Amino acid sequence: MKGTPYSLLQVESKFSCICSIGAQLSLVALFTFPMLPLQVPNIIFMLFALFSIAQWIINGKPSIWKKLGISFIITIPFIPYLIEYLFFHNYPTVGFEMEKKFLFFIAPLIFAFYTSTSKLLNFRVYIRTFAISIILLSAYTLIHLITCDILFTTSFYAGDSSTLRIKFEDISHLHPTYFGFFATISILWILYDFKNLSNSLKWFFGVSGIVMAFLNFLVASKMPLFILILGSFFLLYKITVKKKHLLVTYAAMLVSFVLLLLIIPSLRERMFEMKDIMATNYTDNNSVLERKVIFASSMNLFKSYFWFGLGCRNTQAALNLSYAAIHFLPGVIKQYNSHNQFLTLGISYGVFDVLFFISSVLFVFYKQRRSAFAFVLIASICLTMLTESILERQMGVYFYVLFMLIFINGVSVLFKQEGYQPEQTLP
Numbered sequence: 001m002k003g004t005p006y007s008l009l010q011v012e013s014k015f016s017c018i019c020s021i022g023a024q025l026s027l028v029a030l031f032t033f034p035m036l037p038l039q040v041p042n043i044i045f046m047l048f049a050l051f052s053i054a055q056w057i058i059n060g061k062p063s064i065w066k067k068l069g070i071s072f073i074i075t076i077p078f079i080p081y082l083i084e085y086l087f088f089h090n091y092p093t094v095g096f097e098m099e100k101k102f103l104f105f106i107a108p109l110i111f112a113f114y115t116s117t118s119k120l121l122n123f124r125v126y127i128r129t130f131a132i133s134i135i136l137l138s139a140y141t142l143i144h145l146i147t148c149d150i151l152f153t154t155s156f157y158a159g160d161s162s163t164l165r166i167k168f169e170d171i172s173h174l175h176p177t178y179f180g181f182f183a184t185i186s187i188l189w190i191l192y193d194f195k196n197l198s199n200s201l202k203w204f205f206g207v208s209g210i211v212m213a214f215l216n217f218l219v220a221s222k223m224p225l226f227i228l229i230l231g232s233f234f235l236l237y238k239i240t241v242k243k244k245h246l247l248v249t250y251a252a253m254l255v256s257f258v259l260l261l262l263i264i265p266s267l268r269e270r271m272f273e274m275k276d277i278m279a280t281n282y283t284d285n286n287s288v289l290e291r292k293v294i295f296a297s298s299m300n301l302f303k304s305y306f307w308f309g310l311g312c313r314n315t316q317a318a319l320n321l322s323y324a325a326i327h328f329l330p331g332v333i334k335q336y337n338s339h340n341q342f343l344t345l346g347i348s349y350g351v352f353d354v355l356f357f358i359s360s361v362l363f364v365f366y367k368q369r370r371s372a373f374a375f376v377l378i379a380s381i382c383l384t385m386l387t388e389s390i391l392e393r394q395m396g397v398y399f400y401v402l403f404m405l406i407f408i409n410g411v412s413v414l415f416k417q418e419g420y421q422p423e424q425t426l427p
Contacts (some may be wrong), residue, residue: 016058023051023114024121031126032133033398034174034182035140041398049106052114064112067409071108074364074404077357078104080349084311091313100394103401111405120410124193126402131186135208138183138215141172151218154265160273160287161220161266168219178395180224181384183212185377188231192239192373217260220270223387227380229257238372291339291387294331297322298338302346309350318347337392341385344392364407374407 026048033041056062078101085098145151145168156164165176172179190209197205216224233250240246261268273288301318310318316335323331330336338344346354361382368374381390381400390396 016055019051019055019058020118023048023055023118026051027114028121028125028129030398030402031129033402034130034178034395035133035137037173038394045103045107045110048114049110052110052117055117056113059117062116064109064116067115068108068112070408071111071405073360073408074401075104075108077345077353077360080309080353081312084313088311088313093316094311094313097312100392100397103397107401107405111409115409120406123406123410126406127189128193130182131189131205131208134179134182134186134212135205137172137174137179138208138212141168142211142215144171157265157269159269161269164266165219168215174395175393176219177221177224177384177388178390178393180216180219180221181227181380181388181390182399183216184224184228184231185380187212187216187228188235188376188380189373191232192235192376195239217264217267220264220267222270222274223384227383229253231376231380235372235376290330290336293323293326293328294336294339295343297326297328297331298340298343298347301338302343305347305350307350307352309346309348309353312348315344315348337389339388341389341391344389364404368407377403378407 026044029044030041030048056064081098081101082105085094088094089098142151148167148171150156150164150167156167168179169175174182187209190205194202194205213228216228232253236246236249237243240249261271270287273286297319301322309315316337319338320332320335323329323336338347342354342357345357361378365375365378368378381403384390388396391400
């Protein structure tokens, strides 16, 4: 009997250790979500939740309210979805939207449980895991593009290369814009962290970065490419000691981009669409003009329901009617959303919700204002949201929620052991 309390303590200690390791591993594994079927990240998240709650209970249930309050910042703009769901849950659209936004409500709570008993790992662990998942997905996709006679078959590049992009999505299971965005973030991280890599890792990540960049140019999603070029210029400026060499590097990058325009048909076709940006009449097979029509319709709808919106249950129907009124048949048939996250929130719930959302993003930026890479990542999210409603897909929600919560809760471990000179606060 005398040995019983000690034995119980041993069991409790071992179980606590298992829960701690399990929570850490499952959180890291969550950052592989781009290459996984949608159900798998959900299972991993449930494991992360179970391990985190068990660890919290074993450690005496420390207070989580302060940590929850900080993490809850990202949830506030999405409370209207919950309110609408409570009153209109019989609408299929409302249930579907709530299902996509559910992570905004549960993830801050689970992170509060986790961070009340454990410290987040160095940010490098999470971003490298994410980058490696994109590298593996890129390798898999490129091999299939070659072996399936897609990459070198000219018929796939006809028109705006939509056939190539469809095949790319079929293989990778990622929309080209999402792949382009995720690949861009991974490449920018490799660029930012390159000096800290060992020689063998430099080869691995260097070649991988080239492959991801090639596929990024191949699918030619405009905003991710713009972010890649602009972000590379900015990060090179931040990490380069001898600034006078930068002009040569910048010039070489621009020349390389021009050469790629001449070599890659899909890139050339989609970039040359930009010449029609000032055109007033819509024509088929031009994504730039399509986006202009979508933006104009969405903006008019936002102005009409400026203060309180019309609810997510009515948003797509209203957009369809707007498209039909101007005879934009592709918009009606394909039921295009607004392709702008800010307008999507504004049309659904009004200007105040948009302001709450912008404020939450600015709060996270303020928490990480001394880090160049955090600035680039958050700016990249905002720029992408100008041309895509990325939180209307589960992949976009996972990316936004995971990185934002890491930024909010990981202040003590982010960017403090990277080997660079301390970065100045960004203006």
